[in-house]
Amino acid sequence: GAVVSQHPSWVICKSGTSVKIECRSLDFQATTMFWYRQFPKQSLMLMATSNEGSKATYEQGVEKDKFLINHASLTLSTLTVTSAHPEDSSFYICSARDRLRQGAKSNEAFFGQGTRLTVV
Amino acid sequence: AQRVTQPEKLLSVFKGAPVELKCNYSYSGSPELFWYVQYSRQRLQLLLRHISRESIKGFTADLNKGETSFHLKKPFAQEEDSAMYYCALSGTRRGATNKLIFGTGTLLAVQP
Numbered sequence: 145g146a147v148v149s150q151h152p153s154w155v156i157c158k159s160g161t162s163v164k165i166e167c168r169s170l171d172f173q174a175t176t177m178f179w180y181r182q183f184p185k186q187s188l189m190l191m192a193t194s195n196e197g198s199k200a201t202y203e204q205g206v207e208k209d210k211f212l213i214n215h216a217s218l219t220l221s222t223l224t225v226t227s228a229h230p231e232d233s234s235f236y237i238c239s240a241r242d243r244l245r246q247g248a249k250s251n252e253a254f255f256g257q258g259t260r261l262t263v264v
Numbered sequence: 265a266q267r268v269t270q271p272e273k274l275l276s277v278f279k280g281a282p283v284e285l286k287c288n289y290s291y292s293g294s295p296e297l298f299w300y301v302q303y304s305r306q307r308l309q310l311l312l313r314h315i316s317r318e319s320i321k322g323f324t325a326d327l328n329k330g331e332t333s334f335h336l337k338k339p340f341a342q343e344e345d346s347a348m349y350y351c352a353l354s355g356t357r358r359g360a361t362n363k364l365i366f367g368t369g370t371l372l373a374v375q376p
Binding site: 176178180186187188190193195201237239241250251252253254255256257258 | 298307308309310313350354355361362363364366367368369
């Protein structure tokens with residue numbers, strides 16, 4: 145159980161275009177989803193936290209107009225990289241908390257397999 | 265501020281040797297601490313969490329609130345333990361969305 149699926153696993157796009165990455169919780173409901181960015185051989189940097197039905201909370205230094213996050217349902221969150229540039233190339237990872245486990249039981253999160261974005 | 269520190273980028277040990285991966289944190293409250301592991305070309309997965317007080321794959325970690333540490337230990341390392349290990353912290357404030365943040369990670373390399 146507790147499977148998180150990201151799509152696509154990798155994407156190459158042209159500079160100036162927009163790319164959407166999907167994150168789905170397959171067998172649980174996720175009230176909270178996190179989006180991270182991971183540079184090669186570095187840690188996961190939290191970009192934003194999204195709650196179902198409300199606006200995402202972005203970390204300092206992350207442009208909300210650049211990285212649009214939508215969490216419209218309990219099983220789906222999307223990250224859209226708008227007007228992508230080569231410096232946006234990175235590994236993007238989402239994670240989700242199980243609504244039933246959250247809070248009193250545990251605040252652990254389950255991770256997607258990541259999306260490798262390359263902007264050329 | 266919420267912060268997780270892993271001082272070692274790389275820890276190389278021989279098979280059968282004890283392992284200790286260090287993790288220190290700062291959080292104004294009672295955090296929930298985790299160790300996540302990432303094997304080569306696999307997704308991040310939970311190894312253990314402090315509230316469970318369990319041993320997974322021979323690994324244990326004790327939360328020391330006085331030293332604000334959550335070091336990961338294993339008495340006898342195995343080659344298959346070679347992976348990237350991340351210490352992570354979540355807030356536990358009721359009614360709030362508690363962020364999950366990560367340390368910089370430690371690459372554990374177990375030599376035969």
